[in-house]
Amino acid sequence: MKNLVILGAGTAGTMMANHLVSKLPKKDWKIHIVDQFKTHYYQPGFLFLPFDIYTEEQVKKVGKKFIPKGVNYIQQRIEKIDAENNLVDLENGTLSYDILIIATGSKIAPDEVEGMMSEEWKKSIFDFYTYEGALALRNKLRDWQGGKLVVHITEMPIKCPVAPLEFAFLADSYFKKKKIRDKVEITYVTPLSGAFTKEFCSKSLGYLLEEKNIKLVTDFAIERVDFENNKIIDYIDKEVGYDLLVTVPTNMGDEVIERSCLGDDLNFVPTHPNTLQSLENENIFVIGDATNVPASKAGSVAHFQAETLTDNILLYIDNKPLKEEFDGHANCFIETGNNKALLIDFNYKQEPVTGTFPFSGIGPLKLLKESIFNHWGKLAFRWIYWNMLLKGISIPFVSRNMSLKGKNINN
Incomplete structure (x- = not known):
């Protein structure tokens, strides 16, 4: 009996378990999935928690209920991957593998910036990329009476690159509803040269920041947080003052990748961008936020990756050439506030453009x-996530590779 081991039971790992359980011959293969946490979080929902749009119960469920029958679920901490000997060291034992899928995701590392994780953490400095951070920020915003709100990105890459911008837009709506928008100065601070990660988006959608009276500070490479004087300071001593700092800290791969010497400087695993096979070990595959591929770190991307990776696992078992198929496809709703949202669809080579989707x-x-339709699509995605994506069910009319149909490519 051969072992296929999946490390991580988050979005990507759970999807792979559901994809493979019906495709691998049970007489030859045993699938194991390892994760130390009981709770599975709907991470896109963290954006809505601070504004009381979603409740706590809507963004978390028991993870085991999404692991299919026939898969051995192991709830233990992963200590180290021994790629040379095809072994995974767990807190209570060792697991051997013939094929390994790394789906260990990424996490915030606020300690990477001096002063960020200070005595003011969760007092005047917050994140919303964790469940605990989003809840603490919700409690802060409920009573906050106004001042300088700074929404800040430390560095790229980050999970869901548009989420910080969505936060700024939703904050604008939130304070308008509370009738204190005139008491809140919102500033969006980014290390990029524009508000959006894609150039065409920045040129096309700059009006949103002006329309919502959100100040933009670009090319800000933060050096430290001066939490005693409520300022963030970059490497050329440019300063931005705040009363409330909502920051996206450095995003890094899981520490197990560092302990296993399998990652880059940010603990992301070097991965073939089209096959999703590890560049260093042919029987290791990587998916989702754990990879270093230049695709968006988002659930929809992991969904598209999972379909290609499933095919490639089967091809690898049969000693056939892998498909160089994954094209970096990402499909993302961008909440803009006031019950409206944008939709972008892009891949490695094609930037977001105008047009219609999916037809x-x-x-x-x-x-x-x-449009309000895009907003409804954003809210509907939570149901799709729990009931389709995690279970490995394809979304109708949305292909794994980006389609050019309906897109105004010559914009």
């Missing part, structure tokens, strides 16, 4: 255009 000419969703 040419008729949509019904508009690309790079605000």
Whole structure:
């Protein structure tokens, strides 16, 4: 009996377990999935928690209920991957593998910036990329009476690159509803040269920041947080003052990748961008936020990756050439506040453009255009996530590779 081991039971790992359990011959293969945590979080929901749009119960469930029958679920801490000997050291024993899938995700590392994780952490300095951070920020915003709100990105890459911008837009709506928008100065601070990660988006959607009276500070490479004087300071001594700092700290791969000497400087695993096979070990595959591929770190990307990776696992078992198929496809709703959202669809080579999705000419969703339909799509994604994505069910009319149908490529 051969062993296929999946490390991590988050979005990517759970999807792979559901994809493979019905495709690998049970008489030859045993699938194991390892994760130390009981709770599975709907991480896109963390964006909505601070604004009381989602409740705590809507963004978390018991993870084991999504692991299919026939998969051996092991709830233990992963100590180290011994790639040379095809072994995984757990807190209580060792697990051997013939094929390993690394789906250990990424996490915030606020300690990477001097002063960020100070005595003011969760007092005047917050994140919303963790469940605990989003809840603490919700409690802060409920009573906050106004001042300088700074929404800040430390460095790229980060999970869901548009989430910080969505936070700024939702904050604008939130304070308007509380009738204190005139008492809140919102500033968006980014290390990039524009508000969006994609150039065409920045040019096309700059009006949103002006319309919502959100100040933009670009090319800000933070050196430290001066928490005693409520300022963030970059390497050329540029300063931005705040009363409330909502920051996206450095995102890094799991510490097990560092302990196993399998990652880059940020603990992301060097991965073939099209096959999702490890560049260093042919029987190791990587998916989701754990990879270093230049695709967006988002659940929809992991969903598209999972379909290609499933095919490639089967091809690898049969000693056949792998598909160089994954194209970096990402599909993302961007909440803009006031019950509206944008939709972008892009890949490694094609930036987001205007058009219709998923059908040419008729949509019904508009690309790079605000609409209430896109907002409903954003909210509906939570149901799709729990009931389709995690279970490895394809989304109708949305292909794993980006389609050019309906897109105005020559914009």
